[in-house]
Amino acid sequence: MKKIALFFVVVGCLVGLTALVLTMSSDGTFGSAKLSLGGPGRLVARAAEKPEAEKELDRPGAAREALPKPAHGMRKVQRSSNSARSSARFELSYPVFSGEGAEALNAGVSKKLCAMLENETSPEAAADGFVKQHAAFVAEFPGSASSWRFAATVTCEGSVANLVCLKMSHHGYAGGAHGFQGSAYVLFDSSTGEEVEWQDTVSPDMMRELTETAEKYFRAGRGLSANEDLNDAGYWFEKGFTLDEAEVGLTSVGLIVHFNPYTIASYAQGSTTYTIPMEELLGVIGVQYALAGELGDAF
DSSP: OOHHHHHHHHHHHHHHHHHHHHHHHTOOOOTTTTTSSSHHHHHHHHOOOOGGGGGGGGSTTTTOOOOOOOOOEEEEEEEEEEEOOOOEEEEEEEEEEEETTTHHHHHHHHHHHHHTTOOSSSSSHHHHHHHHHHHHHHHOOOGOOOOOEEEEEEEEEEETTHHHHHHEEEEEEOSSSEEEEEEEEEETTTTHHHHHTTGGGGGGHHHHHHEEEEEEHHHHHHTOOTTTTTTTTOOOOBBOOOOOEEEEEEEESSSEEEEEETTTOOOOGGOOOEEEEEEGGGGBBBBBHHHHHHOOOOO
C-alpha cells in the first residue's frame, strides 16, 4: 500500500510540474534578452513541442514558414540628372510601417537611413546631394566625367518578439576603378524605435557556442571540411573564425549571418549569407526572442 501511495504522490508531482511549465510557456514572457534558456527555458522548449506529424519541419536546416511580417508599405525616392557627357541617378526604397508603435519605428528607420546615406536631414536631401555632387564633379573634371549610380533597397526581413529586422542593401558607382556594394542587417525595438545590437540578443555566456555553430554553417555553405584551414582556403581569419566582421539579423526563422565582399576574403570571393535555424539557437538566443517563433509574434 505504501508503494502504491508513493507512486500516486510522484505522479501528482509530475503532473503539477508539467502544468506549471505549460502555464509559463503560454504567454512567452521570460524576462530580458540576456537571460539564458539553460534552466526552465529548456523545459518550456520541450513542452511547446509540436505533434509528431510536424516534427520533421523542426529538424535543423528544414524548411520553415516565417511568421507574418509587420504591416508596412514602401516609399521610393528618385533623383536624376543628364548632361552631354554623363548622368547621375539616385534610387532608394524603404519601408514605412503602420499600426501601433509605427511612429517611433519609422523615426528609428529614418535615422538609420540618414546615417547610411551620410546625410543628417532626410533621404530626399541625400538624393539631392548626390546629384549635386555629380554636377560639381563634371564641372571640375569635364574631360574625365563618368556617370554615377546609387541604388539602395531596405526590406523588412521579419520580426521576433519586440524586434523588427531590416536588411539595408546598396550598390553603385561614383568614380574609381570599380563600383561599391554592401548589405547591413539592423534590428529595431518596435516600441521605441531604438536600434538593438544583435549581440544583446545572445546570452553572454553562450557567444562562444554561437560562434562555433556559425562556423559550422559557414564551412558547409562554402564547401569546406571541418578541419580545413580557413586562411589556406583564402579567408582572412587571423585568429580563427569570428563574427566580428559579419552583419547579423534575427527573425522568428533564425539568425541571419552575412559577410560583405572584402571583409573576410578577396572581392572575387563575393559575399556569403546563410541562416542558422531557430531550433539550433535555443539556449543561445535570449528567452523572449528564442521562443517567440513558437509562442506568437508581437505583431
